[in-house]
Amino acid sequence: MRILHCLSTREFAGTERHLAELSAIQARTHDVTLLLDRNTVDPLTGGDISGFLCPEVKVVRAGVAGYLPALASELRSGRHDIVHTHLGRASARASWLRRAGLAGSVPVVATLHTSYRGRSYGAHDGLVCIASWQQEALPEKQRDASALIPNWTVPPASTCEARAALRERMRREWRIPDGGVVIGAAGRMVEEKNFGLLIQAWKQAELKPGTRLVMVGDGPERGALQQAAQGRPDIIFTGYRTDMPDLLAAFDAFIVPSRHEPFGLVLLEAMEAGLPVCATAAGGVKDILADAPDCLVAPDSLEALTEGLRRLESAAPRQWDMSRYRIGAAASRVEAFYRRYC
Structure with a gap:
């Protein structure tokens, strides 16, 4: 054809x-x-x-x-x-x-x-x-x-040993303290992704010392987001990256705060990496997490996102059925x- x-x-x-x-x-x-x-x-x-x-x-x-x-x-x-x-x-x-x-x-x-x-x-x-x-x-x-x-989503090509090395390298780059929990978020920094609300929720959650929020991406709202995170060394901005699988290896959990998400590809990639996730019940995310309602929170809700972050802080790795994807x-x-x- x-x-x-x-x-x-x-x-x-x-x-x-x-x-x-x-x-x-x-x-x-x-x-x-x-x-x-x-x-x-x-x-x-x-x-x-x-x-x-x-x-x-x-x-x-x-x-x-x-x-x-x-x-x-x-x-x-x-x-x-x-x-x-x-x-x-x-x-x-x-x-x-x-x-x-x-x-x-x-x-x-x-x-x-x-x-x-x-x-x-x-x-x-x-x-x-x-x-x-x-x-x-x-x-x-x-x-x-x-x-x-x-x-x-495409399964990682790297071995467990290679992913462990990636994890160590990325966490060293971000200066994550020993035993620190890393919660990741990623996407184009635009209004509908709602990263501003995520930063508010992060401040309100008051997670244990050593926990870090790593935000991957760039876009027109990045400057305002960095301003909102000023004085918070526990919030890390990586900028635009093309090595998302490497970054996922360094995360312990993943969060999607979007007001609307047509599909939720980055969520799917986080699940492929075996991460516990929390996402707003918006758009295609509801399809992806239809069998895991415990991972969904209300869109555009500061309280719901705050509670989601608190759950992720202590969540264990999770093996997802990815056969449909x-x-x-x-x-x-x-x-x-x-x-x-x-």
């Missing part, structure tokens, strides 16, 4: 990682092309999907005229059996071209990485939802042309979804 993925972003976050991993496994048995913007580097963090793509995936970049004409050219080229768009910018342009009769006859599907918007996805043949709340919110016609295929099974389901249309 000849597959064209379309993405128009300048960052490297959950969606970009999802696409890099999906295209890599598809390229083992299919002809896979990825249409990107001319520049894909995040000006704030330096993150870039380009460094995470496997060599077998062909990359086409939009020219100086922009993404829309490049996408129109690919849609009409006859070189693809299926077109798969990701996120709003690429998806809205594909929908516009189809409505204008400028997209040729190739079938077009999308993955909903966030919320459904008719302008972006209303002209697509089919939609992949990564969480049940998305599928429930679809117009009836498009719900019938959708599939629920959750995101995935394997990339091989997900890729097979995506391929079966494609075959509805081509």
Whole structure:
């Protein structure tokens, strides 16, 4: 099958990682092309999907005229059996071209990485939802042309000995005292991630000496968050990192304070690492922790988040059933979804 993925972003976050991993496994048995913007580097963090793509995936970049004409050219080229768009910018342009009769006859599907918007996805043949709340919110016609295929996580490739060495190295870098408990949080530092409330809850929880909160990520709110944490050496900011598995090895627990989380990939990664977790019952998180309601707290609640931190301080490692979240099974389901249309 000849597959064209379309993405128009300048960052490297959950969606970009999802696409890099999906295209890599598809390229083992299919002809896979990825249409990107001319520049894909995040000006704030330096993150870039380009460094995470496997060599077998062909990359086409939009020219100086922009993404829309490049996408129109690919849609009409006859070189693809299926077109798969990701996120709003690429998806809205594909929908516009189809409505204008400028997209040729190739079938077009999308993955909903966030919320459904008719302008972006209303002209697509089919939609992949990564969480049940998305599928429930679809117009009836498009719900019938959708599939629920959750995101995935990849098991750590390192041995137990290697992970132990990583743990020691990272904790030494952060100057964690002997026996100190490290609770991690990660994500783009924007309002919906609610890291400001997490800092308030951390102060209110008054955990035992030696316990540390390590916050991984960057974004427009980082300066304000660091200001809120001023004078608190027990709150550590790592900045933007691409070595999340290494960091997870150094954590003892993980917390997700988001107001809304379309899926919750970072939560899934923490569970893969065997960490006890606490997360707000928001968006896709409710699917992931459906069998562990004790790990959920009310969204946007200072008291609930404070109690969650207190529970995590003494929580033991936890082995989660991750069989539902394997990339091989997900890729097979995506391929079966494609075959509805081509």
